[in-house]
Amino acid sequence: MPEGRRPAGIxxxxxxxxxxxxxxxxxxxxxxxxxxxxxxxxxxxxxxxGRAKVWFELRDGSGALPCSMWRxxxxxxxxxPLADGVQIxxxxxxxxxxxxxTASPSFSFAVSDVRLxxxxxxxxxxxxxxxxxxxxxxxxxxxxxxxxxxxxxxxVVCGEHGKARDDVLAGLRRRGWGGRIVWAFAPxxxxxxxxxxxxxxxxxxxxxxxxxIVVARGGGSLADLFAFCDExxxxxxxxxxxxxxxxxxxxxxxxxxxxVAAVACSTPTHAAEAAVPLDCRAARAQLAAHTARLERQGRxxxxxxxxxxxxxxxxxxxHVERHRAxxxxxxxxxxxxxRRRVAGESSANLGAAVALSRRGRAAATAGARGERRxxxxxxxxxxxxxxxxxxxxxxxxxxxxxxxxxxxxxxxxYALVEDSAGEPVTSAEAARRHPRLALRLHDGRVPVxxxxxxx
Amino acid sequence: MxxxxxxxxxxxxxxxxxxxxxxxxxxxxxxxxxxxxxEGRRLVEFCAGELEAVGQGLEELRLGELVTRLEA
Numbered sequence: 001m002p003e004g005r006r007p008a009g010i011x012x013x014x015x016x017x018x019x020x021x022x023x024x025x026x027x028x029x030x031x032x033x034x035x036x037x038x039x040x041x042x043x044x045x046x047x048x049x050g051r052a053k054v055w056f057e058l059r060d061g062s063g064a065l066p067c068s069m070w071r072x073x074x075x076x077x078x079x080x081p082l083a084d085g086v087q088i089x090x091x092x093x094x095x096x097x098x099x100x101x102t103a104s105p106s107f108s109f110a111v112s113d114v115r116l117x118x119x120x121x122x123x124x125x126x127x128x129x130x131x132x133x134x135x136x137x138x139x140x141x142x143x144x145x146x147x148x149x150x151x152x153x154x155x156v157v158c159g160e161h162g163k164a165r166d167d168v169l170a171g172l173r174r175r176g177w178g179g180r181i182v183w184a185f186a187p188x189x190x191x192x193x194x195x196x197x198x199x200x201x202x203x204x205x206x207x208x209x210x211x212x213i214v215v216a217r218g219g220g221s222l223a224d225l226f227a228f229c230d231e232x233x234x235x236x237x238x239x240x241x242x243x244x245x246x247x248x249x250x251x252x253x254x255x256x257x258x259x260v261a262a263v264a265c266s267t268p269t270h271a272a273e274a275a276v277p278l279d280c281r282a283a284r285a286q287l288a289a290h291t292a293r294l295e296r297q298g299r300x301x302x303x304x305x306x307x308x309x310x311x312x313x314x315x316x317x318x319h320v321e322r323h324r325a326x327x328x329x330x331x332x333x334x335x336x337x338x339r340r341r342v343a344g345e346s347s348a349n350l351g352a353a354v355a356l357s358r359r360g361r362a363a364a365t366a367g368a369r370g371e372r373r374x375x376x377x378x379x380x381x382x383x384x385x386x387x388x389x390x391x392x393x394x395x396x397x398x399x400x401x402x403x404x405x406x407x408x409x410x411x412x413x414y415a416l417v418e419d420s421a422g423e424p425v426t427s428a429e430a431a432r433r434h435p436r437l438a439l440r441l442h443d444g445r446v447p448v449x450x451x452x453x454x455x
Numbered sequence: 456m457x458x459x460x461x462x463x464x465x466x467x468x469x470x471x472x473x474x475x476x477x478x479x480x481x482x483x484x485x486x487x488x489x490x491x492x493x494e495g496r497r498l499v500e501f502c503a504g505e506l507e508a509v510g511q512g513l514e515e516l517r518l519g520e521l522v523t524r525l526e527a
Contacts, residue, residue: 297492
């Protein structure tokens with residue numbers, strides 16, 4: 001139907017018009033925009049982001065309202081896309097898009113500002129507090145505290161009857177740790193939780209024996225975990241002198257306590273293991289192995305060196321011993337040679353003496369016979385003289401021979417000094433070295449002992 | 456002993472491993488070896504003491520009991 005030409009109305013109708021729809025739509029927009037601007041609250045459903053606007057519905061138990069917001073304004077809020085079910089407060093007023101021949105009309109509540117409410121609000125608060133604490137550097141001090149590998153006393157903050165308590169014990173048992181646990185029981189999920197946990201932590205940290213503190217609780221809803229996002233609690237933990245290990249969070253939701261603590265764990269069992277980084281059973285075995293190695297190395301160092309020393313010290317002694325043996329051999333050979341020579345000379349002389357005396361006797365007999373025959377015989381006389389001369393020669397030789405016999409020397413009053421092995425000691429220096437000596441006289445040996453040197 | 460106050464289990468273990476590595480290398484002289492062994496034995500004693508302290512079985516105390524004990 002061409003514009004400008006108004007069709008006839010419905011017969012019998014008392015209503016005004018008919019009016020062109022675009023005109024009516026424009027009037028409708030004006031009227032809707034004239035509605036008072038208000039704040040409404042409800043849960044977000046079906047959040048969509050378009051190029052220029054974001055869209056979502058706000059619902060509660062009794063009704064719903066389609067909402068739109070300029071994308072630029074929404075992004076300025078910094079909340080990120082809104083999940084289904086998030087509670088918000090939206091400020092704005094009604095608006096109507098009249099559409100056109102080619103575009104559908106639509107009604108929406110034009111949102112100018114949003115505040116997250118309920119959990120959403122808590123999350124936003126949490127985010128703000130997290131930024132503040134981080135900005136103040138409060139995430140750092142706990143992380144700088146040294147965690148001892150082998151704490152003697154562990155403080156544990158947890159619910160008195162929760163599962164967390166057993167989990168902590170299981171973790172410690174797994175480590176083979178048997179030290180002292182100090183329990184500080186506190187409520188872990190209602191509004192009393194934060195102050196109670198804070199006090200427990202302060203009290204534990206004040207005990208000089210406590211090496212590390214575990215704050216443990218099992219899972220729970222996010223709202224329950226907000227106790228562990230308490231600002232006072234987190235500021236207290238950040239400044240404690242004792243490292244705190246937290247295991248209060250979820251896999252997905254991190255509490256502020258997890259951020260400020262020295263270590264954040266996903267379960268109480270892990271927290272207990274983090275509190276005792278050392279596997280005590282393995283450490284005991286390793287220590288025994290270390291001890292054995294130290295002992296072995298120490299012994300080896302000494303035994304090896306002693307062996308080398310012994311080898312070194314034996315070398316000169318063996319050398320001297322070899323020389324000594326050779327010398328003794330030489331000495332024995334010399335002595336044997338001397339004895340052989342003396343014995344040989346002696347027997348030769350004896351033979352000569354026997355021959356001479358036989359000839360002497362024969363000459364004497366012949367002389368006597370000759371005497372009987374011719375009393376004076378010059379030749380016989382000459383023979384007798386020669387015999388006499390030979391006898392004298394023989395006597396002289398016997399005396400000279402006897403003079404070479406050591407026994408004779410001893411008989412003349414000399415003594416031979418011998419050591420305990422019977423070897424002759426030929427110098428005073430050698431004599432002083434022997435503790436015992438023997439004097440060999442012609443009729444036997446007399447043991448003697450040199451007097452100690454006069455100091 | 457001033458040393459025991461500042462010595463930690465992990466520091467003692469680390470030092471002990473360094474000592475063993477040095478001994479294993481065979482480069483240490485006799486005097487050094489003996490000194491290292493002596494130091495090693497001291498460290499072993501220290502570590503054994505630390506392990507002994509947490510090897511007696513769990514002792515569980517309530518915070519209140521500990522405070523009472525400390526104040527006594």
